[in-house]
Amino acid sequence: FARDGATLYYKGEKLDAQPSELRYITTENGAASGYYTDGKSLFMGFYRLDARYSDETRRICYDPKHDIEYLFEPKSGAVFANEHKFNAQNMPYSAIYSVDNVHSFWPLFASKDGIYFWDGSKNEQAKISDYQLKGELKRLYADVFVDESSAYFLQQGEEWQRSKHGRHLVAQTVSLYKFAPSSSWRELGLVKDGEYGAVYANGDKLYFFSNIKPFYGIRHSVYEVADLSVIEILTRASKELSAKDISEMIKRGELVEASGEEVARSRIEYDSPKIILYITFGIAFVVIVLTTLAKPKRDERDLR
Template identity: 30%
Template sequence: MKINGENLSSLKKEKPKKILLKIIIIFVFIILIFHLVELFLFFKMKSDYNFNEEILDNGQKYEKSVYIKYNDKIYACVYGDSYQLDDVDVESFKVIDSMDYSDSHVAADKKSVYFGNISIPDLNPNKLDVIGNGYYSDGVNSYFCSNSFEKNEDLANKSKVRQYIEYYFFRGEKPQEYSYLFKKVETNKSLKAVENLSCFATDGENVYYKGEILDNADLNTLKTVDRYNEYFFDKENVYYKSKLLSLSSNNKLKVVRADQEGEDYLYDGLNGNIFLKDYSFDKKYLPYQVLGEKSNHIRDLLFVSKDGIFFYNPETKEQERAGNNIFIGEIEVLNPNVISDNKSIYYLHSYDIYRKKKVKHGYIDVLVSKNIGIFDLGEKKDWEKVKDIDNGITGEVWKKGNKYYYFDNLGVHQLIDDVIYEIGDKRTLENLLGTKYISTDEIREFVKNKKLVAVKGEEVSTASIKYKESHIAKIFLIVFFTTVIAITALILYLKWRSMKLEMKKFLNIF
C-alpha cells in the first residue's frame, strides 16, 4: 500500500533494522563510557600521586614529625598519603614534640589538638599535657593515641567503595584507610603512665590499655606474656589487649608462632589451651600440642590432640580439623620442622596449589589452596643427629645408615624450598661438617648444583585452606550490561509497539 507515494510495507520491514542499530549504538556508547571512566580514574590517581610527591619533595617538614607545610596549608603524612588538616591556624600550629617519634604525630594550634590529620575538639590545646605511653590530657578530658598508623577497620568495603566514588566523581572527602587510631579514656581522674608497660596508664582505680579498661586487672602483678605486647596476665587473669580471656593465669603461658607470616598464638603450657587473639580453640579437645614453632618452612602452626590434628583457617576464621591424630605414642620435636613419634620421623612443609586460567594475553596462575603437609620419612630407629650448623639456626646434619642428610631451617624466605636434602658427595659433607658457620648463599649453591638433593616423604596429613576465585567484578559488569540492554530493548520495543498501533489506526482510517 502506498500513501502519498510512500510504500508502507517497506517502512515496516526497515523498523526492526533501525531498532537493532539503535541497540548496537547504545551498547557501544556504554562501553565507551566505561573506558572513559577507567581513563579518568587513572589520571585522577596519577594526579593524586604526583600531588603527594610534590608535597613530600617541596614542602617544609616540621623536623622529625609527620607534618608538612605546603602552600600555606598543613598536611599529615599517614601511610605514604598526605592528608590536609581542615581549618588549621597555620601561624599558631606547632608539633607537640617534633624530636620525639612517640609524639611526632600529635600537634596543636590555638583552636584544636590534632592526632595525625584529625582534629580532637574536646581537648584544650592551651592546657594539653603529655602523660606518656600515648596518653594526652587537658585536665578534663583524656585520650590515648597510637604512635603508629593502623588500618581503619570501621571503613567497611561498601563504605569504602561509596567514599571513593564520591571522592573521584563528586569532590567528596578522600577516604582514609590508615590513621593514628585514638580512644577517649572514660575517666574524670588524673592518668599516670605505667612504667615498662607500653600503651598502659592508670587513674589509681582502673588500668587502661590503649584507652580501654582491663577488667579486674591487678597492676602490681600485671606483665606481658613473653615480653609480647598484646597478651597480658596478672596473678589471676589473662588478657588479649583489653579483652579478658577465659583462661586462668599460670607461669607456663607463652606466645608461639611459625615463620614471619604466621599468627601469634597464646599457648597455655599447663592445660594445653590455645588462643588466637581472643578466639579460643575448642576446649573439648584439650590438651593441644604445638607443631612447627619457629619453623621457616610452614606458614602457620599445627595443633595435635588425641582427637585429631587442628589448624586455624583465616578464611573461615575458625579452628578446623586436618584429620586424625596419625602419631603413635609421644611426639618429640627434633627441630622446628622435624618431629617424631614412637615409630616414625616426619617433617612439616607448606606449599601452594595453583591452576592455570586462560586470559586475553595468555594464562595466569590462580591460587586454589594453601597447604601445610606432614610428611613421613619412615622409621626413626636408624636416624642419628650428627651436627648443628650455626647452632641449628641454619640447619643440621643427620645420618641414616651410610647416607648423610641436611635438615634445613633457613626456609622459603631464604629461597630454600625443601626441608630435607640428601648430601650428594663427600666434599659437600666435609664442608658442612668442617665449619661452624656456612652462608645462605653457599647452601643455595649446593642446592642449585645438586650437591644437596631434595628428599620427598609421603604426605600423611594435610591442613588445607581453600580459596574461591572472586567473580564479583565480572558478575557486576554482566548484570549491569544485561540490565542496561534489557531496559533499552524494552523502551525501544514499547516505542516500536506504540508506533505500530498508531500505524494500524492510521491504516484503518483509510
C-alpha cells in the first residue's frame, strides 16, 4: 500500500478506501489474511467485495492446493472464494469448515436449498446436495456440528491409483455425515487438554472427537468408543499420552470409525502424472519449433 494524503494506492492502483482505518481481516487464530477492510467495505487485492464489513467477518479457511482463501460474513451470510462471491440468491449461507483444515481440504456451505462448495479446479461454485439443515447450525466441538435435529461431522478423503508411473492422487473429497441426534450431548473430558480432542457422550454412545491431523493411522474426525476402558486413559490429566497411543487404540478396535449417513459430498479430480508429462513435453516441443522457425536463415553463399 501507498498513501498520498487522503488517497490510497494498492500496488500503484488507486483504491477507494479510507487509509486511516485500513486493517487486515484476521483468521481464526488472529493472523492476517489476504482480505482487508477500512471499517466499512471489504477488499481483496484490487477488488472491492460486494459485502459490508462487520466485526464478525473472518477469513475462515485457506485451500493451499488451489490457492483459495475463504471469507465469511455471518450477519448477511455472504461467502467469498478469493474475490468471487457465492450466489447472492441463496444467501444466507452457513459455513461448515474445519479450523486449520484438520479434516477438510476446503469448506462447505449450507443454504436454504442445499449444500455448496467452491470447485477450485473449475473456479466456480457448485451445488453438491439438496439436503437442507434444520434451523441454525452450531459447532459442537472441532469438526462436529449440530442443528435443531441432528449432529454432523466433516470428513476428508483421498483417492489414489497405482500405475506403471507409480502411485498418484486421483481426487480429494470432503463430505458431511449425519450420525446422531442433536440433543443430550455431554462432554466427558478433554484429551491431552484438548490438543488431541475430546470425549463426548450422547445417550448410551460415547465418541472421541479427534483434533489430530490425519497421520499415524488416525484419519477420521469422529470415532465411536467400543471399549469403555480407554475413556480413563484418554481423559486423564497426563502429558504422556501420544498420538501413537491413540493409533494403537484404533488398531485394537477400541476406537472405531463412526458411521453415518453421507448427506453431502464434494470432489475435485486431479490430472495424472502421465497427462502432466505429455503436456510438459508438448509445450517443450512447441517452444523448440517456434525457436527454430524464428532463427534468421543463412545465405547459401555463407554456407559454402
